[in-house]
Amino acid sequence: MGHATISCSPKGRVSLAVVKFNYLLMSAKIPVGILGATGIVGQRFIQMLEHHPWFEVAWLAASDRSEGKPYAEAACWRLKTAIPPRIAGMRVSAATPDGAPKVIFAALDASIAAEMEPRFAEAGCAVITNSSALRMAKDVPLVIPEVNPDHTKLIECQSWRRKSGGFVVTNSNCSAMGLVLALAPLHKRFELETVMAVTMQAVSGAGYPGVASLDILGNVIPYIAKEEEKMEEETRKLLGTLNGAGVVLAPFKMSAQCNRVAVEDGHTESVSVKFKKKAEAVEIVDAWTTFRGVAQAKKLPSAPDVPVRYLELSDRPQPRFDVDSGNGMTTTVGRLRPCAVLDWKFTVLSHNTIRGAAGAALLNAELLKVEGYLGFPTEGAPSFPSFGKGGIPQLNG
Numbered sequence: 593m594g595h596a597t598i599s600c601s602p603k604g605r606v607s608l609a610v611v612k613f614n615y616l617l618m619s620a621k622i623p624v625g626i627l628g629a630t631g632i633v634g635q636r637f638i639q640m641l642e643h644h645p646w647f648e649v650a651w652l653a654a655s656d657r658s659e660g661k662p663y664a665e666a667a668c669w670r671l672k673t674a675i676p677p678r679i680a681g682m683r684v685s686a687a688t689p690d691g692a693p694k695v696i697f698a699a700l701d702a703s704i705a706a707e708m709e710p711r712f713a714e715a716g717c718a719v720i721t722n723s724s725a726l727r728m729a730k731d732v733p734l735v736i737p738e739v740n741p742d743h744t745k746l747i748e749c750q751s752w753r754r755k756s757g758g759f760v761v762t763n764s765n766c767s768a769m770g771l772v773l774a775l776a777p778l779h780k781r782f783e784l785e786t787v788m789a790v791t792m793q794a795v796s797g798a799g800y801p802g803v804a805s806l807d808i809l810g811n812v813i814p815y816i817a818k819e820e821e822k823m824e825e826e827t828r829k830l831l832g833t834l835n836g837a838g839v840v841l842a843p844f845k846m847s848a849q850c851n852r853v854a855v856e857d858g859h860t861e862s863v864s865v866k867f868k869k870k871a872e873a874v875e876i877v878d879a880w881t882t883f884r885g886v887a888q889a890k891k892l893p894s895a896p897d898v899p900v901r902y903l904e905l906s907d908r909p910q911p912r913f914d915v916d917s918g919n920g921m922t923t924t925v926g927r928l929r930p931c932a933v934l935d936w937k938f939t940v941l942s943h944n945t946i947r948g949a950a951g952a953a954l955l956n957a958e959l960l961k962v963e964g965y966l967g968f969p970t971e972g973a974p975s976f977p978s979f980g981k982g983g984i985p986q987l988n989g
C-alpha cells in the first residue's frame with residue numbers, strides 16, 4: 593500500500609480515511625505460516641495466498657539448508673507466475689513454533705511431518721497439512737469440504753486441542769482427491785460396492801527435484817511408494833461416516849494401481865465402479881454435474897463454482913487441456929461407458945499440486961475459518977480473538 597498524504601482539504605480527509613479503512617481491512621487478514629515453504633507444494637501455497645482475501649503469509653520455514661536465506665535465494669521457484677515481491681525478500685525461519693503464527697500450512701515429507709506437526713499443534717497452532725503422516729490417525733480429520741465437512745468435529749477429540757487449543761487437519765493424497773470428488777456424488781446416490789482405479793501421475797507429484805529426467809523421459813514407472821495403500825484407505829475414510837470419536841470407513845472394496853508418467857501437472861485415473869443400486873449413464877452424469885457442497889454454498893474464496901465437470905468429448909480429459917479447469921480446483925471426468933466386469937468405467941483428471949495439495953489445504957482452512965476455528969467465528973469482519981472452543985488468543989494481525 594502507498595503512503596497516505598495528510599491533507600486539510602475535505603477531499604484529502606476522505607482519501608486518508610479510505611487508506612486507513614483499507615489498512616484496517618488488510619491488517620484484519622489472518623497471518624499464516626508455511627512449513628516446507630520452498631518445496632513444490634510450498635510454492636503453490638505462496639502463489640495461491642498472494643491475493644487471498646482472508647489469509648496473509650507472515651512466516652516461511654523450511655529445512656536448515658534454507659534457514660536464514662531470503663526466500664528467493666532458498667527456493668528453486670518452479671511456477672509460471674513470479675515470486676510475489678513481498679515474499680521474495682522474506683527470510684526463511686527455522687521450522688520451530690517459536691515466533692510462528694497460529695495458523696500453519698504444512699507441506700513437509702511425511703517422515704519429518706510425523707515429528708514436527710504434533711509439535712506445532714502442541715504449541716497451540718492450527719496445522720492444516722498435506723502430509724500423509726497423520727491422515728489416518730483416529731482423531732485427525734481427513735477433509736474435503738464438498739465431501740465430508742462434518743469430519744472437522746474430530747478436532748475436538750484431539751489432545752492438543754484440549755491442552756493448548758492447537759489441532760491438525762489433513763487433506764488427502766493427490767491421487768485420492770480427484771477420485772473421491774468423482775466418487776462422492778455417485779456413492780451418495782448409488783452406493784459403491786467395488787472401485788478399481790489405475791493412475792497415471794504427474795512428475796510434480798514427486799516434489800522437487802523429484803524423479804530424475806533419465807528415469808521418466810520416454811518411460812512409465814509402475815510404482816510410487818505407499819501410493820496405492822494411501823489411495824485405498826484414504827478414499828474409504830473420506831467417504832466414511834463420522835461416529836463419535838472416529839470415522840467408520842465406507843464399506844466398499846477398493847483396489848488402486850499407481851504409475852508415474854512424463855506429465856508435468858495433473859493426475860489422470862482410469863476408474864471402474866460397481867454400485868449396489870442400478871444406475872443409468874444419464875443419472876451418473878447428472879450426479880456429477882449437479883454436485884455441490886458447503887464450499888460452494890458458503891462461497892469459500894478458493895472453491896470452484898463446479899467441483900466436478902463432465903466432458904462429452906471422447907478423447908478427454910487430457911492434462912494438457914483440462915488440468916487448469918476451475919483454477920486447478922475442478923475435477924474433470926469423461927469417457928463414461930459400461931464396464932464388462934464391473935458396472936461403469938470412466939476417466940478422472942485432477943490437478944495434483946492445486947486441488948490435490950495446496951488448494952485442498954487452503955479450502956480446508958477456509959472451511960475452518962467460517963466454522964470459527966481460526967479465530968473468527970463467522971464470515972466477515974473480525975469480532976474477537978478466539979480459537980473455536982479452545983481459546984487461543986490473538987490470531988488476527
Ligand SMILES: NC(=O)c1ccc[n+]([C@@H]2O[C@H](COP(=O)([O-])OP(=O)(O)OC[C@H]3O[C@@H](n4cnc5c(N)ncnc54)[C@H](OP(=O)(O)O)[C@@H]3O)[C@@H](O)[C@H]2O)c1
Nearest residue numbers: 628630631632633654655658699700723766797799800949
Ligand atoms: N507434490 C504434490 O503433488 C503433492 C500432493 C499432495 C501431497 N503432497 C505432500 O506434500 C508434502 C510436500 O511435498 P512437495 O512435493 O512440496 O515436496 P518437496 O518439493 O520435496 O518439498 C519439501 C519441503 O520440505 C522442506 N524440508 C525438508 N526437510 C525438512 C526439515 N528437516 N525440516 C523442515 N523442512 C524440511 C524442504 O525444505 P528445503 O528446501 O530447505 O529442503 C521443502 O520446503 C509431502 O508430504 C507430499 O507427500 C505433495
